[in-house]
Amino acid sequence: xxxxxxxxxxxxxxxxxxxxxxxxxxxxxxxxxxxxxxxxxxxxxxxxxxxxxxxxxxxxxxxxxxxxxxxxxxxxxxxxxxxxxxxxxxxxxxxxxxxxxxxxxxxxxxxxxxxxxxxxxxxxxxxxxxxxxxxxxxxxx
Numbered sequence: 001x002x003x004x005x006x007x008x009x010x011x012x013x014x015x016x017x018x019x020x021x022x023x024x025x026x027x028x029x030x031x032x033x034x035x036x037x038x039x040x041x042x043x044x045x046x047x048x049x050x051x052x053x054x055x056x057x058x059x060x061x062x063x064x065x066x067x068x069x070x071x072x073x074x075x076x077x078x079x080x081x082x083x084x085x086x087x088x089x090x091x092x093x094x095x096x097x098x099x100x101x102x103x104x105x106x107x108x109x110x111x112x113x114x115x116x117x118x119x120x121x122x123x124x125x126x127x128x129x130x131x132x133x134x135x136x137x138x139x140x141x
């Protein structure tokens with residue numbers, strides 16, 4: 001089990017049964033939300049426990065993004081079309097994540113020059129990722 005918290009400490013998270021590898025996304029929606037690069041790790045919904053003033057925003061027809069209602073720290077993105085959907089949690093909330101490797105990177109052709117990633121991990125362009133994910137229609141806002 002790992003523990004994490006938002007910037008102000010008002011939201012506390014405990015997570016078990018997680019994948020200790022980080023995924024990266026460069027789509028426009030994630031760039032707008034994160035300021036440039038969205039990073040996350042996944043955990044089964046049953047393994048996530050959250051306390052504190054969580055606010056949720058329906059960022060698309062299929063996903064919500066959550067943040068601390070006090071300090072605004074980003075907490076997760078989650079598919080809202082399935083009740084048992086995994087959480088895509090922000091690794092910066094967890095001290096344990098400091099040494100986790102990069103697992104995958106999507107929308108690589110949309111990466112901002114300042115945050116282009118290198119390494120031997122799975123990579124997908126916008127066209128490749130959207131071809132495998134029918135719920136997406138064209139460039140995300």
